[in-house]
Amino acid sequence: MLEKNELTVGRYLFNCLNSEGISEIFGVPGDYNFTLLDNLEKYERIKFVNCRNELNTGYAADSYARIKGLSAMITTFGVGELNACNAIAGAYSEYVPVIHIVGAPKTMLQMEHRKMHHTLMNGDYSVYENMYKNITEYTAVITKDNAEIEIPTAIAKAKEMKRPVYLVIAIDVVNQPVTKREVSLSKPQTNQNSLQLALNNIKQVISKAQKPLLLPDIMVSRYNLQAVVEQLANKLDIPVSTMMMGKGSFNEGHKNYIGLYAGRWGSLEVKDFVESCDCILAIGPIWSDYNTASFTAKLNPVNIIEIQPSYVKVGMNLYENVLMEDLLNELVKVLDRKSTPVPNIKLPYTENQVGDGNNQVSSVYYYPKLQSFIKENDIVIVESGSLPLGMAQVKLPNNVSYICQYGWGSIGYATPAGFGACVAARDRRVVIFTGDGAIHLTAQELSSMIYNGCKPVIFLINNKYYTIEAYLNTPKTTNYNNIPVWDFQKLLEAFGGNAYTARVNTNTELDEAIRQIAIQGKDKMCFIEINTDKMDAPGIVHNVHTMIEEMEKQQMS
Numbered sequence: 001m002l003e004k005n006e007l008t009v010g011r012y013l014f015n016c017l018n019s020e021g022i023s024e025i026f027g028v029p030g031d032y033n034f035t036l037l038d039n040l041e042k043y044e045r046i047k048f049v050n051c052r053n054e055l056n057t058g059y060a061a062d063s064y065a066r067i068k069g070l071s072a073m074i075t076t077f078g079v080g081e082l083n084a085c086n087a088i089a090g091a092y093s094e095y096v097p098v099i100h101i102v103g104a105p106k107t108m109l110q111m112e113h114r115k116m117h118h119t120l121m122n123g124d125y126s127v128y129e130n131m132y133k134n135i136t137e138y139t140a141v142i143t144k145d146n147a148e149i150e151i152p153t154a155i156a157k158a159k160e161m162k163r164p165v166y167l168v169i170a171i172d173v174v175n176q177p178v179t180k181r182e183v184s185l186s187k188p189q190t191n192q193n194s195l196q197l198a199l200n201n202i203k204q205v206i207s208k209a210q211k212p213l214l215l216p217d218i219m220v221s222r223y224n225l226q227a228v229v230e231q232l233a234n235k236l237d238i239p240v241s242t243m244m245m246g247k248g249s250f251n252e253g254h255k256n257y258i259g260l261y262a263g264r265w266g267s268l269e270v271k272d273f274v275e276s277c278d279c280i281l282a283i284g285p286i287w288s289d290y291n292t293a294s295f296t297a298k299l300n301p302v303n304i305i306e307i308q309p310s311y312v313k314v315g316m317n318l319y320e321n322v323l324m325e326d327l328l329n330e331l332v333k334v335l336d337r338k339s340t341p342v343p344n345i346k347l348p349y350t351e352n353q354v355g356d357g358n359n360q361v362s363s364v365y366y367y368p369k370l371q372s373f374i375k376e377n378d379i380v381i382v383e384s385g386s387l388p389l390g391m392a393q394v395k396l397p398n399n400v401s402y403i404c405q406y407g408w409g410s411i412g413y414a415t416p417a418g419f420g421a422c423v424a425a426r427d428r429r430v431v432i433f434t435g436d437g438a439i440h441l442t443a444q445e446l447s448s449m450i451y452n453g454c455k456p457v458i459f460l461i462n463n464k465y466y467t468i469e470a471y472l473n474t475p476k477t478t479n480y481n482n483i484p485v486w487d488f489q490k491l492l493e494a495f496g497g498n499a500y501t502a503r504v505n506t507n508t509e510l511d512e513a514i515r516q517i518a519i520q521g522k523d524k525m526c527f528i529e530i531n532t533d534k535m536d537a538p539g540i541v542h543n544v545h546t547m548i549e550e551m552e553k554q555q556m557s
Contacts, residue, residue: 009147010039010174013167016151017099018045020070020159024423025049025101026057030076032118033103035174037074049423049452051416052444054080058087059413059442060420061098063381063403065091067424069224070159072099077168078118081128088164089135090408095222097158100136102128102168107143110170129168137163143173148181156185162222162309188310191321198312198319199330202281202305205314209279212238212338215261217246217291218407219284219309219324226250228328229283235332237339241274243291244392248380248402249284252395258345260392263293265543267393269345271297280304284324290406294547348393348539357508361530363390363538365507370459371395373514374431379403379421383414383434385468387461390538391433401428412441415458419445422454429521430456437466437483447495449525457517457526460488465534471545488529499525 007015017025026049029037040048051057054075065071075081081102091098104125105116113123120127129139138157140150154165206212214236216229230251233240241261242250250257260266261274274280275298282304289295306313307327311320349368359365367390374380376397382388382404396402403421405413418432439460449456466481489501500520502513510530517526 006177008039008175009142009144009169009178010036011043012147012178013101013142013151013169014040014043014046016155017072020155021068022046022070022072024064025072025074026051026061026064026420026423027074028052028054028057028076028080030080030103032077032105032171033074033080035171036101036103036169039174040074048074049448051419051448054083055087055412056416056419056442056445056448058084058091058098058100059416060423060445060448062087062091062094062096062413063417063420064424065096065098066221066403067379067401067421070097070099070155071420072101074101074103076118077102077104078128081132085131085135086410088132088166090405090410090413091164092135092137093408094405095162095218096164097162098164099155099158100132100164100166102166103174104168104170106172107170108172129166132166135164136166137161139166140168142167142169144176145179146181147178149183152183152185156187160188188323189321190323190326194319194322195326195330198314198322198327199334201314201317201319202312202331203334203336205305206236206279206281206335206338209338211277212236212279212281212340213274213277214238214240214256215242215246215274215280215282215285216240216249217243217283217285218249220246220249223284223309223324225283225325225328228325228332230254231332232328232335235337236335237337239273239277239340239342241270243285243297244388245286245288245291245406246284247392247404247406248396248400251398253398256342258343259347261297262392262540263296263298264547265293265296265389265540267345267348269343273343273345275299278303281307283307283328284309286407288407290409294544296547347395349395357511358506360533361504361507361510362532362536366510366530367394367538369510369514370433373517374400375429376400377428379425379428379430381414381418381421381430381432383438384409384411385435385438385466386471386537386541387433387435389468389540389544393538393540411435411438413438415439415442416445416448418456418458419448419452419454422449422456423452430454432456432458434458434460435467436460436462436464436486440483440486443491446492446497450492450495450497450499455521455523455525457521458528460527460529461532462529463532463534463536467534467537468541470535471537471541472548488527492525492527497525499527501527502529504528504530
């Protein structure tokens with residue numbers, strides 16, 4: 001029996017999570033997590049948010065963490081946690097800190113290697129944890145004796161590395177009293193000698209540069225350093241560009257912003273300018289295929305100052321144990337103003353296209369319209385496919401949180417991620433951009449949005465085809481890229497939705513739908529289905545296809 005006011009493992013866990021600002025935990029009930037959920041229902045400061053399946057739970061927790069800095073989710077052993085694997089792997093790939101908590105069978109049953117349901121019937125209870133070791137930063141089996149050590153350690157790892165962690169708790173352990181432990185968690189510290197050497201080298205390189213450029217990327221957003229990066233841009237007064245994964249890491253309304261650098265995929269003007277710069281101050285980049293446009297981004301490593309979360313490279317010189325935030329704060333102080341001319345490069349959607357209102361709506365028309373629709377402080381969620389390519393060139397207003405899986409790229413992400421964003425920031429407008437192929441995978445979370453009173457604006461690009469697949473592959477016409485037609489208005493009705501819905505086929509109908517959102521969106525979800533030709537895609541997608549065709553011809557010759 002518990003002594004009065006004795007702290008249980010479950011309550012200690014929730015105390016730790018709540019102290020990090022977590023006020024909601026996503027999950028799906030299962031018999032091995034009942035004691036966790038029973039405790040959570042009684043816990044005053046955290047609400048359990050039930051999702052429709054564990055995959056969607058992981059996506060919702062992912063976007064929640066991107067907005068609030070950390071998230072948590074609860075699944076059951078085996079069937080539940082394995083269903084969430086794709087989402088957790090995505091969080092690992094994209095540097096998103098999610099605490100994944102798994103309810104497991106009773107301790108004695110595990111020790112006796114009993115063949116329980118949701119297991120592989122081989123008595124091995126470590127197999128799922130071993131799987132998760134490959135897609136999380138840290139794993140631990142929680143007991144009453146180690147809870148006060150392992151739980152804070154896991155949370156610290158998630159925050160420090162910006163990656164998911166995994167905690168498994170047997171159903172009988174949750175209500176056991178924690179053993180008091182003294183744990184001292186050391187935070188990473190900057191080596192002052194390395195910092196000073198790096199500062200001296202960076203200052204020297206930038207002072208000699210004739211044509212420097214600032215290139216913020218994904219880690220700026222993950223470590224919430226947008227403000228200091230903008231200070232650096234103001235101090236230096238040099239051109240600024242971003243790559244795909246860096247979308248949202250810099251204020252695109254800044255006078256020095258020249259647009260997206262996407263190698264041969266994007267603007268050739270931007271490409272030529274960036275690649276002619278003799279000093280690239282790259283902050284938190286990932287040199288992946290997507291971020292470098294299939295490695296067509298041609299930057300000379302000798303000219304790159306690469307600032308990463310725990311080290312900096314200046315050309316070929318490496319300085320370790322230098323934290324990004326510390327270095328950026330010092331750079332703002334010590335670097336001299338350069339005032340390098342900013343090229344006048346026209347961004348793709350700066351002017352609305354004027355066309356016959358009765359024409360079928362296409363990407364040429366709707367991307368400029370969607371750009372003007374996004375407002376300051378919005379949360380923008382973008383699906384995989386052709387949308388992230390088109391949306392990468394949209395000029396965002398200030399203080400927009402932009403969420404997209406540019407690295408992992410799992411279709412179906414946007415809808416449950418949109419739900420997670422609605423829960424994380426109920427005072428902000430959430431705008432979701434998705435496609436018909438993607439929403440077929442995770443449409444269930446529309447029900448969660450309606451059930452929880454969420455009011456996002458959802459734009460569905462419906463071309464009844466996996467269009468991006470057709471552009472990435474040849475020949476362009478294939479049967480396996482066809483998608484069944486759903487009646488989305490009836491789907492929302494089936495989910496019990498009081499939603500404003502519109503099917504848009506023409507330019508005029510899109511204009512009217514956007515006008516209605518301002519009226520209807522005050523008290524209900526808005527769902528706009530934009531019906532386009534199956535091969536309709538923004539210009540950047542055509543650039544990708546042309547490049548692929550050229551590469552195939554070179555390989556054949």
